[in-house]
Amino acid sequence: MNIKILGCHGSDSLTHEGGQEHCCRSIGFLVNDSLMIDAGTVSSALNLESQKRIRHIVLTHAHIDHLKELPSLADNLISCTTNPITVASIPQVLGDLKAHIFNDVIFPDFFALPDTEHPILRTEVLHEGQESQLGDVRLTPISVNHLVPTVGLIIRDQHVAWVLSGDTHQTEALWHAAAQVPNLKAAFIETSLPDEMSDLALAS
Numbered sequence: 001m002n003i004k005i006l007g008c009h010g011s012d013s014l015t016h017e018g019g020q021e022h023c024c025r026s027i028g029f030l031v032n033d034s035l036m037i038d039a040g041t042v043s044s045a046l047n048l049e050s051q052k053r054i055r056h057i058v059l060t061h062a063h064i065d066h067l068k069e070l071p072s073l074a075d076n077l078i079s080c081t082t083n084p085i086t087v088a089s090i091p092q093v094l095g096d097l098k099a100h101i102f103n104d105v106i107f108p109d110f111f112a113l114p115d116t117e118h119p120i121l122r123t124e125v126l127h128e129g130q131e132s133q134l135g136d137v138r139l140t141p142i143s144v145n146h147l148v149p150t151v152g153l154i155i156r157d158q159h160v161a162w163v164l165s166g167d168t169h170q171t172e173a174l175w176h177a178a179a180q181v182p183n184l185k186a187a188f189i190e191t192s193l194p195d196e197m198s199d200l201a202l203a204s
């Protein structure tokens, strides 16, 4: 399995004014060139040909740093693909995405554009604790401890597995589930704030 980290921060910034190198980018993991886990960084880190290869986007939760380039991706691809891109998550996250982003106020409803028969985006519901096949990998969402409905993910193919915590404070179910997975090779764990900022960590 090939994993590219397009971004792993809660914000975006350039290293040098006027340069192109970033010292941080919002969350986005590209798996096997065709599946994104979170979409905080997707369009700005990939050229159009690479964006066209994305067929599935899995969202851990609805915070903006995890989804803010999904509107850009839809806008970039609407004229160059006829197959909808699947946006998969638990029901609460998909509901928030439609209510607060693709609501024809903040951004057009790309789940119904260019027309309802052939939208650029379609949803797929993931169920907590149940494994789903998306492209060439299988994912199991496990609820974690965050301010909004959020899942960590166990991702596997026939050879290897890895676990992504998503945004979480102390949590247990994800680690118990991951411990049962054969061939678990890596754990990507959120570490947004250092111990000396634990008050902010608890508040946020």
Ligand SMILES: [Zn+2]
Pocket: 061, 063, 146, 167
């Ligand atoms: Zn969050």
